[in-house]
Amino acid sequence: MIIMGATSFKTVDEYIAGQAETTQAALAHVQSAIRKALPNADGVIS
Numbered sequence: 686m687i688i689m690g691a692t693s694f695k696t697v698d699e700y701i702a703g704q705a706e707t708t709q710a711a712l713a714h715v716q717s718a719i720r721k722a723l724p725n726a727d728g729v730i731s
Contacts, residue, residue: 697728 694700
């Protein structure tokens with residue numbers, strides 16, 4: 686389980702990979718929808 690706060694994730698893909706499998710699937714679906722709607726957007730961790 687990831688607790689919100691300071692993280693060492695550098696990319697959205699790293700963050701997704703660090704989640705449970707079922708959560709990864711949901712986040713990948715959301716990420717895909719965002720990329721489809723906003724193909725030039727940058728994914729960032731803040």
